[in-house]
Amino acid sequence: MLEIDTVVFLKSMGVYITDARRMILSVFLEKENALTQAEILRFTNEAIDRVTIWRTLDLFVSKGIIHAIPSMDSLARYALLQTKNKAGCFNNHLHFMCDNCGKTICLDTVQVPSITLPAGFMSKQTEVIVKGTCKNCK
Amino acid sequence: MLEIDTVVFLKSMGVYITDARRMILSVFLEKENALTQAEILRFTNEAIDRVTIWRTLDLFVSKGIIHAIPSMDSLARYALLQTKNKAGCFNNHLHFMCDNCGKTICLDTVQVPSITLPAGFMSKQTEVIVKGTCKNCK
């Protein structure tokens, strides 16, 4: 878990400091993998309304605190973005989805490759999802 | 549009030939981009029940006719997989999502790069989604 004061951090992002936002941020700091809205609801002991969670995730995405991860199962997943700035970690990292435990893990040490597109296409962002078996399930 | 007889094709896949399956396959053959369930419903003029569409997509995925494309917006998208076997097309291709027109396009001529994972992780499949502006919207 990262040593980050949620109040100081949220203040630095220029948003109102509320219990819901502090709790949701704490959950992200505690868990190292990507989270769904339902998981956050569970990890906060159903103390926060799901609409508030949804709106908070929206806010955090717009502020660049977290980012949405594409998935096949029609479930929005989010993960912390900018706080993990240890050496060797890439902001533009890739995501690993484990077939066995179902967790989505940010592989901060693996950089997203740059891709050459056909003429006429302009790239703004590249998302890579690798599926397979994770470290804990091998 | 690819010149493929839907009856012959479905028979070769070893599935029952029904109107719904022929219609849905035709829609995929007509459009070159990835489709959502709602788009298929629209393109078939609401002639097929959405549950049937859902189940057909499920069947087509299991038979390897189409494949699901990961997305951020919690909407399942599917695209044809094996029929496009022109030279220079990769089965393991990548997907482009246009910010402007919202279409998801299979870039068959761009191969998915192979990625080196940290020790303990085993890769089975890699999905790449590039977001930006497409050829038609530039």
Added chain:
DNA sequence: ATATATTTGCATCGTAGTTGCAATTTATTT
């Protein structure tokens, strides 16, 4: 043509996404 197997549509339920609004909470001002 009949029998068997599969598929379809309808009903239905659960869950996520989304919006409006009044009550509450946070921040600011005096």
Added chain:
DNA sequence: AAATAAATTGCAACTACGATGCAAATATAT
């Protein structure tokens, strides 16, 4: 420190997709 202004929250409500059971309809096999 109280009053005011601004933003957030929870609730209700609605839409849409995912998913399953079942009887009716359709496709295949005999």
